[in-house]
Amino acid sequence: MREVGWAMVEGILAGMKPSVKEERIDFGKIHTRWNVVEEEKKLGLKPEDLVKDLMPTAEPFKSIAEAVFKGDATKVESLVNEAIKKIPAKELVDKALAPGMQAVTKLYEDGIYYLPQVMLAADAMQAGINVLEKATGGKLEKKGKVVMHVAEGDIHDLGKNLAKVFLIADGWEVVDLGRDVPVDEVVKAVEEHKPVMVTGTALMTTTMTAFPKIAQKLVEKGLNIPFVCGGGAVNEDFVQQFPLGIIGKKAHQAPKYAEAAAKKISWEEIRRRWHEIAPV
Amino acid sequence: MGLRRYTRMEYKSPDDIVFGKALYPVYERFGVQIGAGFVVPEIKVAPHAGTEKELKTFVEHHKQFTKEILDLCLQLGFKHIMIEQEHVFQQTWNKDYAYETAHAQVELAEKYYTEYGLGVTIRHTIGDIRKVEEPGGLREGEHARHMFEAFEACASAGVGDVAIETTGGKEILDWAVARGDVKGILFGIGVCGSEDMAWVWPQIVKIVTKYGTVPAGDTNCSGANTVMFLAGGLMDREVAHTVAAMARAIAGARSLVAVEAGALGPLKDCGYENPIIKAITGVPVCIECTSICACAHIDVMGNLNRAVGDVYSNESVDYHQEFGGSTAEVWTAVTGNAAALANVALQAGQEKTLRDLLTLSDKYRDPQGLILAYDNAYRIGKAITEYGKDPYLRAKYAAIEAGKIILEAYEAKKIALTRWELDSLNKALEIFNALPDDGEKFKEECIKEYYGKVPGFDPKNYGWAGK
Numbered sequence: 226m227r228e229v230g231w232a233m234v235e236g237i238l239a240g241m242k243p244s245v246k247e248e249r250i251d252f253g254k255i256h257t258r259w260n261v262v263e264e265e266k267k268l269g270l271k272p273e274d275l276v277k278d279l280m281p282t283a284e285p286f287k288s289i290a291e292a293v294f295k296g297d298a299t300k301v302e303s304l305v306n307e308a309i310k311k312i313p314a315k316e317l318v319d320k321a322l323a324p325g326m327q328a329v330t331k332l333y334e335d336g337i338y339y340l341p342q343v344m345l346a347a348d349a350m351q352a353g354i355n356v357l358e359k360a361t362g363g364k365l366e367k368k369g370k371v372v373m374h375v376a377e378g379d380i381h382d383l384g385k386n387l388a389k390v391f392l393i394a395d396g397w398e399v400v401d402l403g404r405d406v407p408v409d410e411v412v413k414a415v416e417e418h419k420p421v422m423v424t425g426t427a428l429m430t431t432t433m434t435a436f437p438k439i440a441q442k443l444v445e446k447g448l449n450i451p452f453v454c455g456g457g458a459v460n461e462d463f464v465q466q467f468p469l470g471i472i473g474k475k476a477h478q479a480p481k482y483a484e485a486a487a488k489k490i491s492w493e494e495i496r497r498r499w500h501e502i503a504p505v
Numbered sequence: 506m507g508l509r510r511y512t513r514m515e516y517k518s519p520d521d522i523v524f525g526k527a528l529y530p531v532y533e534r535f536g537v538q539i540g541a542g543f544v545v546p547e548i549k550v551a552p553h554a555g556t557e558k559e560l561k562t563f564v565e566h567h568k569q570f571t572k573e574i575l576d577l578c579l580q581l582g583f584k585h586i587m588i589e590q591e592h593v594f595q596q597t598w599n600k601d602y603a604y605e606t607a608h609a610q611v612e613l614a615e616k617y618y619t620e621y622g623l624g625v626t627i628r629h630t631i632g633d634i635r636k637v638e639e640p641g642g643l644r645e646g647e648h649a650r651h652m653f654e655a656f657e658a659c660a661s662a663g664v665g666d667v668a669i670e671t672t673g674g675k676e677i678l679d680w681a682v683a684r685g686d687v688k689g690i691l692f693g694i695g696v697c698g699s700e701d702m703a704w705v706w707p708q709i710v711k712i713v714t715k716y717g718t719v720p721a722g723d724t725n726c727s728g729a730n731t732v733m734f735l736a737g738g739l740m741d742r743e744v745a746h747t748v749a750a751m752a753r754a755i756a757g758a759r760s761l762v763a764v765e766a767g768a769l770g771p772l773k774d775c776g777y778e779n780p781i782i783k784a785i786t787g788v789p790v791c792i793e794c795t796s797i798c799a800c801a802h803i804d805v806m807g808n809l810n811r812a813v814g815d816v817y818s819n820e821s822v823d824y825h826q827e828f829g830g831s832t833a834e835v836w837t838a839v840t841g842n843a844a845a846l847a848n849v850a851l852q853a854g855q856e857k858t859l860r861d862l863l864t865l866s867d868k869y870r871d872p873q874g875l876i877l878a879y880d881n882a883y884r885i886g887k888a889i890t891e892y893g894k895d896p897y898l899r900a901k902y903a904a905i906e907a908g909k910i911i912l913e914a915y916e917a918k919k920i921a922l923t924r925w926e927l928d929s930l931n932k933a934l935e936i937f938n939a940l941p942d943d944g945e946k947f948k949e950e951c952i953k954e955y956y957g958k959v960p961g962f963d964p965k966n967y968g969w970a971g972k
Contacts, residue, residue, distance in 0.1 A: 247865070252870075258739055258870075258871075258920075259739050261923050264923045339685075339745075339925060340742060340743040340744065341684050341685030341686075341744075344683045344685075345685075378594030378595065380636060380672070381727075383735070386679065387683060404636075429551070430552070430553070430593075430823050431552060431557045431595065434555055463554075
């Protein structure tokens with residue numbers, strides 16, 4: 226045994242430098258980088274071609290949508306500044322900013338694009354929205370409101386912030402209560418803003434205990450809207466222990482849940498069919 | 506207090522680095538030696554949700570699972586155990602919660618040490634509950650005051666060591682990582698994170714050493730782990746694993762600050778950057794990897810960090826019952842048995858065989874494992890010490906060295922990368938190589954770029970004047 230061990234040591238150590246002995250190990254028989262395998266299937270695909278049908282063809286919508294698609298916030302800002310002189314804000318949203326963003330989101334959901342591409346496109350879209358809001362002196366029409374928060378005692382807000390980007394990009398107004406938000410503050414915000422749904426995130430098991438309390442108070446006030454809960458410690462078993470609770474596993478599910486809530490699909494049904502309504 | 510910057514490697518060769526042995530072992534209360542020739546298992550249990558409602562139930566719960574752990578050690582014949590409490594918010598916010606839980610655990614540790622000779626050390630990891638957005642921010646805010654009070658409370662209760670996962674630069678990191686902005690990652694972790702640690706750590710050392718408690722270490726859980734967590738598995742599409750690996754190398758340069766300020770180890774486990782810091786400093790480290798911490802983290806490193814760890818940790822587990830017992834018992838058994846294998850290898854003189862098998866089981870599986878393999882961690886350590894006096898430069902060159910390591914392995918066809926991973930790597934190297942070598946200039950550039958754009962970022966939190 227000892228001899229075998231030392232032979233191995235010799236080989237491995239020499240391999241670290243590197244060696245023939247290390248090359249004797251066929252790592253391909255041990256692990257596969259499945260992402261590399263998967264990518265081979267998609268070689269040759271042009272992302273722009275895959276979303277051609279979603280993108281506008283008439284100007285200036287085409288250029289704006291393409292700038293959003295490429296995540297070029299400066300260009301979007303300048304094009305929208307010019308376009309708003311002639312075209313109504315809502316039309317620019319519907320025919321340029323939204324299609325550009327939807328194209329990026331679709332490619333992300335189809336496993337072709339990556340998160341940074343979505344974020345940069347969302348930033349570019351937001352740059353356009355900011356111009357339009359300034360020009361119109363008020364808020365643009367949104368699909369509805371979503372109240373978001375991070376549980377009391379918890380300061381980890383990356384997940385919430387990512388979900389927020391997906392919601393804004395999809396045309397929702399987000400009321401962001403921030404992190405470490407007390408139970409009553411969440412309930413009050415829901416009463417005041419009347420959102421289609423509320424979200425909560427928590428990294429720790431001891432902070433997620435705020436969620437059942439929030440749900441209970443919402444139910445007592447007759448505010449039976451879906452309460453999408455996510456974050457490191459939160460799992461499906463937990464959210465099913467209290468009314469309104471629905472599991473949020475990935476940030477990109479948020480707009481799908483909001484759509485379902487806006488269609489008045491009950492929280493019970495969303496909970497039951499979440500795999501279908503907002504697949505991860 | 507000044508920081509002792511590392512400008513040379515304490516280990517003279519990567520081949521000298523092995524699990525269970527450190528150049529500078531740590532001796533804690535109740536018979537526990539770390540890095541002194543054997544691996545110590547560690548167990549971390551997150552208190553069950555709801556027990557935190559009242560101090561009494563919270564303390565009772567801690568007593569209950571601590572006793573379960575210690576009894577299991579006796580049942581399975583283990584000789585040593587580290588029990589760590591990563592504070593929940595209430596524990597750090599309320600010093601009575603911190604003191605009473607720590608005190609209850611220390612009493613049990615003493616009892617089992619006295620009655621059975623079982624080596625037990627209690628670690629409390631204080632929560633970095635500071636908020637960038639509150640009045641006073643990271644340095645003067647109410648949460649900062651509570652954080653330091655919790656250190657004092659735990660040390661005065663007699664814990665063996667204390668640790669923390671400081672969050673300086675997190676607001677920048679969170680923003681940058683989602684956008685694939687590697688300059689922001691470098692600034693958030695390498696500059697803001699290092700600056701924050703240089704402010705926090707001398708205070709921790711001063712507070713806890715008064716009580717004979719070991720100031721152990723810090724990890725970049727809030728930064729590099731966030732990147733790794735977001736990067737996820739091979740099929741996830743959030744962060745390129747090549748970029749995540751570079752973030753980890755940057756974290757090596759950052760977390761080193763704790764040791765420079767007087768932390769003695771064992772360095773905090775969540776930070777997978779510990780192989781780099783052990784190579785530089787020779788202090789013992791806690792580690793975790795999927796084979797012993799799947800209850801909390803599952804990633805593409807199954808065994809690799811065990812190759813150099815002095816304490817094997819389960820990372821954290823929610824307290825509940827499994828078929829084998831409570832999770833406190835189940836995961837004590839897991840880390841205890843992993844440590845036993847390492848200790849047999851040490852006794853048999855086969856530690857380098859086991860170290861290399863553990864390393865090779867993951868080395869070419871993913872870029873993150875590759876750069877943390879002890880020989881490559883050593884290379885990154887050398888890049889850090891070459892620029893050791895400048896936190897920015899050493900972070901930058903740690904990232905560049907990590908990038909080179911990945912490219913070399915790719916070109917040698919030892920690791921496969923997707924086009925996205927390779928493009929992200931090449932682009933990151935191009936960006937890093939084009940950055941100035943003047944840290945002040947880089948900082949000014951970044952403040953100009955991110956202040957006002959990244960929510961919560963305020964240069965004052967890092968002791969820099971506002972824009």
